[in-house]
Every structure is written in structure tokens, then in C-alpha cells.
Amino acid sequence: LSLHSRISPELYDELEEILITTDVGLETSGRVLEELKARVKESREERPEMVREFLKEILVDLLSLPVPPAIDRPPLAILVVGVNGVGKTTSIAKLAAYYKAKGCSCLLVAADTFRAAAGEQLAAWGERLGVEIVRSREGSDPGAVVFDGLAAANARRIDVVIIDTAGRLHTKANLMAELEKVYRVCTRNLGDRNLLTLLVLDAGTGQNGLNQARVFQETVGVDGIILAKLDGTARGGIVLAVADQLRLPVVWVGTGEQPDDLRLFDAREFVTALFD
Amino acid sequence: NLAGRLQETLRKLRGKGKLTEIDVDEALREVKLALLEADVNFRVVRSFINRVRERAIGKEVTSSLTPGQMVVKIVHQELTALMGAKEEKIRVAPQPPTVVLLVGLQGSGKTTTTAKLGRYLKMQGRRPMLAAADIYRPAAVRQLQILGEKLELPVYFSEGKDPVAIAREAVAAVKKQNCDYLLVDTAGRLHVNEELMEELRAIKEAVRPEEILLVVDAMTGQDAVNVARSFHEKLALTGLVLTKLESDTRGGAALSIREVTGCPIKLVGTGEKLEDLEVFYPDRLASRILG
Ligand SMILES: Nc1nc2c(ncn2[C@@H]2O[C@H](COP(=O)(O)OP(=O)(O)OP(=O)(O)O)[C@@H](O)[C@H]2O)c(=O)[nH]1
Ligand SMILES: Nc1nc2c(ncn2[C@@H]2O[C@H](COP(=O)(O)OP(=O)(O)OP(=O)(O)O)[C@@H](O)[C@H]2O)c(=O)[nH]1
Numbered sequence A: 001l002s003l004h005s006r007i008s009p010e011l012y013d014e015l016e017e018i019l020i021t022t023d024v025g026l027e028t029s030g031r032v033l034e035e036l037k038a039r040v041k042e043s044r045e046e047r048p049e050m051v052r053e054f055l056k057e058i059l060v061d062l063l064s065l066p067v068p069p070a071i072d073r074p075p076l077a078i079l080v081v082g083v084n085g086v087g088k089t090t091s092i093a094k095l096a097a098y099y100k101a102k103g104c105s106c107l108l109v110a111a112d113t114f115r116a117a118a119g120e121q122l123a124a125w126g127e128r129l130g131v132e133i134v135r136s137r138e139g140s141d142p143g144a145v146v147f148d149g150l151a152a153a154n155a156r157r158i159d160v161v162i163i164d165t166a167g168r169l170h171t172k173a174n175l176m177a178e179l180e181k182v183y184r185v186c187t188r189n190l191g192d193r194n195l196l197t198l199l200v201l202d203a204g205t206g207q208n209g210l211n212q213a214r215v216f217q218e219t220v221g222v223d224g225i226i227l228a229k230l231d232g233t234a235r236g237g238i239v240l241a242v243a244d245q246l247r248l249p250v251v252w253v254g255t256g257e258q259p260d261d262l263r264l265f266d267a268r269e270f271v272t273a274l275f276d
Numbered sequence B: 001n002l003a004g005r006l007q008e009t010l011r012k013l014r015g016k017g018k019l020t021e022i023d024v025d026e027a028l029r030e031v032k033l034a035l036l037e038a039d040v041n042f043r044v045v046r047s048f049i050n051r052v053r054e055r056a057i058g059k060e061v062t063s064s065l066t067p068g069q070m071v072v073k074i075v076h077q078e079l080t081a082l083m084g085a086k087e088e089k090i091r092v093a094p095q096p097p098t099v100v101l102l103v104g105l106q107g108s109g110k111t112t113t114t115a116k117l118g119r120y121l122k123m124q125g126r127r128p129m130l131a132a133a134d135i136y137r138p139a140a141v142r143q144l145q146i147l148g149e150k151l152e153l154p155v156y157f158s159e160g161k162d163p164v165a166i167a168r169e170a171v172a173a174v175k176k177q178n179c180d181y182l183l184v185d186t187a188g189r190l191h192v193n194e195e196l197m198e199e200l201r202a203i204k205e206a207v208r209p210e211e212i213l214l215v216v217d218a219m220t221g222q223d224a225v226n227v228a229r230s231f232h233e234k235l236a237l238t239g240l241v242l243t244k245l246e247s248d249t250r251g252g253a254a255l256s257i258r259e260v261t262g263c264p265i266k267l268v269g270t271g272e273k274l275e276d277l278e279v280f281y282p283d284r285l286a287s288r289i290l291g
């Protein structure tokens, strides 16, 4: 940021540029800037450097949505969803590593029965992490695999069962209908488990991420977001638009391709990085 | 919505007999918002608007009988010019085999696109071979092998070898099997991972590709320019593939990448099936971006 000697329209323009260039989007940026101007006026603040601090506070507040308590309450079923290639399967491996390290028994369910080598990919992760996996042959019904997976998890009293689904565009009604069916199979076969539905968003996604979140939330009631690939140069500002307009919390952040590249979302750390 | 407002502003503008600078600024502001909402890079938008404004207050508009219409025409012209004037073909090397290298960020669609391109070339009467040079991602080689089997195309892989060796050996295999195209699938990587970017440069040096295609997810946001610029500086890209364009993303990243690298968008992915690959038409994306 350039040095400003006083609070001016240029200062606000510069802050807006930061929000736009980190994919926060026009609508949420506009609303946040209005809130910022109001707060500056109300506080009678005259120091330009304080304006930036106020903005950070507004953004941290916006992102401080309650995280679903279920993440710490096994027995748990985690359904992982999202569009193609965002990082679902890899995030599942990371989640399994996380829960296993906490002493939980885990089971993976390979409910992506469509994409080439999807089952092999998850099986490879299972083998590497020492976590069992429930699979079926390619082309079979994902709902059936989920049913088998939950039955096995409940019979063996597994603490955390994590379900991988095929990537799908939110614009494909038939695929979203398939996902809704998978979700119903989950809710009807949980036993005494909590169900957590996590949507994976790619940190490099533009405004389409908001459409994704909206449609997935309408279809399967998303509880939280995994923001993957934050180790790139994209800042993941789309989650601010998602928090602002859909009130969905970010639960996890993916920072690489290895099993330990997952951490709990920290709003303050995230907002600081937005301004780096 | 923005697209509707833009159409309305441009419609009103077309009808005006005489334009004031306020009319022009108002219209350009709507164009700017539409482009930003479509994920076009902030700085690319700014320079684009400045170019259009310069023409809009110039003689071609002020001396026109329908200045409003002229401005709208300028916007469309500048957008289409930016996207590239016409479709661009996949190159053919002077001597076979033609090597094509597919590169890009994690999850952008490289492996699927490699197979799709193989199918596309086969339908054109070519004899492509695919090379599985992603040794890192679990079951990446399997993924390409399965797709190759579906298409009845040979897939080259060599257990225990590094990606540079695999690519080099694949070229030898292509010549032996009398194939005329080699499509090399590489691991997804961050443009800021120096070691992995160096690996790509080493693959390029080893097999001298005719085409180096950056595979980009059409829903990428403002960061697209950083990614494309880095890959282009390191490798001298020859083209781009935009994937997942059948989604409702406006695809503004394509415009930004084109502006910053000058690379032509050659192909577009329009679905998950192997037949979902099309030639890129620049004017179609221009109208899509403007809503
Ligand atoms: N750098 C980085 N790469 C990641 C991260 N998460 C996933 N990836 C990579 O992104 C690519 C896609 O990951 P997948 O887990 O296969 O994505 P997916 O959503 O399951 O993909 P589909 O099932 O095909 O829809 C792989 O190369 C992963 O290694 C992350 O946090 N950082
Ligand atoms: N809807 C849609 N999905 C696509 C398209 N192209 C690829 N995909 C999907 O995107 C996901 C990722 O594709 P991959 O080919 O595995 O991507 P990749 O770039 O090879 O991934 P890494 O090797 O991990 O970097 C898969 O689910 C593909 O089926 C497309 O044009 N449209």
C-alpha cells in the first residue's frame, strides 16, 4: 500500500482494489467499504493507517462465523462435495490423517464411481495412511457405496467415516440430483453419528465460487467449507463473499498436497495474508 | 443484474445523437463492472477501459452521426481483438512426431484434456500416443492409462523413472511405434514452486515440444494472470486450454491471460467426457464475458 498522509477517496480506492484483486467480488467489497466509511466517520478517525486496521477488523468479524460443533464430536460422518478438481479427495486424506492423529478410528468411502481411477486414488491414500476404505466397481451407484460404507462403519463402531464424492458442476441438475440422493442415504443411515457436509472450494476460484456454494448449500445443506490450495498465490477472498452472502464458515484450509497440509481456519491469520 | 444493466446502458447509448463525456464515462463504468464481475483481472480491465475511452472521445466517435452506436461497436471490437481474431490450430511439427506438453496448476484438467486431445487428433486421422509423466499424484498414471484404454490409444509409462526420463523415452517409443503425435501429461504444480517449474523446463529441453499448452480452469479468478505469466516466462507457452467452460462461469480469466501473455486459446473443455473438447472461438467468449 502506498503511504497516505490523510484519509481520502484514493485511500478507499486502494483498499477496494485489494478486495477486488483477492476475489472478494464487487458486491461484498462494496458493502464492506460502505461499512468501513461509516465506521471511520463515526469514530472521527483521522489517521489513514487506522482505516486499514478498521477494514481488517470488519473482515475478521465477517469471517468469524460459528464452526459446526460436530467436527470435534465423533462418531461422525463427513460428506465431502464440490466441483471438479478442487481438492476433495486429497482433503479427505488430510482429514483422515488429522482424526487418526487424534486417536480416532477412520474409514474412507469411495463414492466417486464415475471418474477414471477415482477409487484407486483414494485407495492409495488409504494404504499410505493405514486407513481402511470401502469401494465398489466403476459405474455402480454412489448411493449404494455410501450405504455399504455407513453400514460397515456403524457395525465396526468406526469413529469417523469420510465420504468422497465425484466432482460435479453445480449447473448440472442431474448430477446435483444424484448428490441429493447420496445425502439422503447418509441421513437415513447415520445411526448415532453426526453428519457434517463440507464443500471444498479452490482458493483460486473467482466469482463462480459463490454460485457453487449457493447451489450446493441449497441441495445438500453445507455445514462448512474447506478452502484448498491456499499455498498458491491466490488469496481465497471468495470465502468473504460466501461468508457475507451465505453465512457459511470456513472450517479447514488446505496448504499443500501432503496429508499434514491441513489446518483449522484462523480468520485473523487469513485476513492478514489478504493484505500481504 | 450487471449483464442486464450493461445491455440497458449500451442500448441507451446507441440511441444518442450527441455524446457528452459523462455519457461515455457512465457507459464505460458499466463495462468495467461487468468485466470485473466476470473475473477479468483488475489491471487488465483498467487498461482495457482506458484504450476504449481514448477511442471513444476521439474523432471516429465525435465525427460520427451515431456516436453512441460507435462506442458500443468499439467496445466489442476491442474485446474481440483482445481474444484473438480467429481460431488457432494445434501445431504440426515439420518432422514427426509432434510433441505436445500439457502443463498447469493442480486440478485444472490436464490429464482429462490430454486424453481428449488424443481422441481429437485420432478423429483427424493422426496416430497419437499419450505419456504419463505425473509420478507424484496417487493413481495419476492409472487415470491416464484407463482413459487411453477407452480410446485405444497407447499410453507410455516407465516405472521408477523421473518425468524427464519418461518424456524422453516416450519420444523414442513414439518413433518406434510409428505414432505422429506425443501428448505428455504432467503433474499439477504451483508456478511458485521453483523446483517443479525447473522440472518442466528440463522436460521441454529434453523433448523439444512443438506445443506447450497451459491448461486453465475457466473459473479461475484474479490470480490467473500471475499463474499464466509465470508459466509463460519459464516455458514460452504456445497456447492455452480453458477447461470446465460449460459451467456458468463467465471466463474472464481467459481475457486476462490472453492480454498478459499474448497466447492464443486453442481449445476449450466443455464437459467430463472424452468427446467434450472444442476449438476455441474468440468472438463467442467476448459475448459471454459481456453477458
Ligand atoms: N498445492 C495444493 N494442491 C492441492 C491441495 N489440495 C489438493 N491439491 C491438488 O489438487 C489436485 C486435485 O486434487 P483432488 O483431491 O484429486 O481433487 P478432487 O476435487 O477430488 O477432483 P475430482 O474428484 O476429479 O473432482 C491434486 O493434484 C492435488 O494434489 C492444496 O491444498 N494445495
Ligand atoms: N465439468 C468439467 N470437468 C472437467 C473438464 N475437464 C476436466 N474436468 C474434470 O476436472 C477434474 C480434474 O481433472 P484432471 O484431468 O484430473 O485434472 P489435472 O489437471 O490432471 O489434475 P492434477 O493432475 O491433479 O493437477 C476431473 O474431475 C475431470 O473430470 C471440463 O471441461 N468440464
Ligand SMILES: [Mg+2]
Residues within 6 Å of the ligand: A088, A089, A090, A112, A118, A164, A165, A166, A167
Ligand atoms: Mg476426487
Ligand SMILES: [Mg+2]
Residues within 6 Å of the ligand: B110, B111, B112, B134, B137, B140, B186, B187, B188
Ligand atoms: Mg493429472
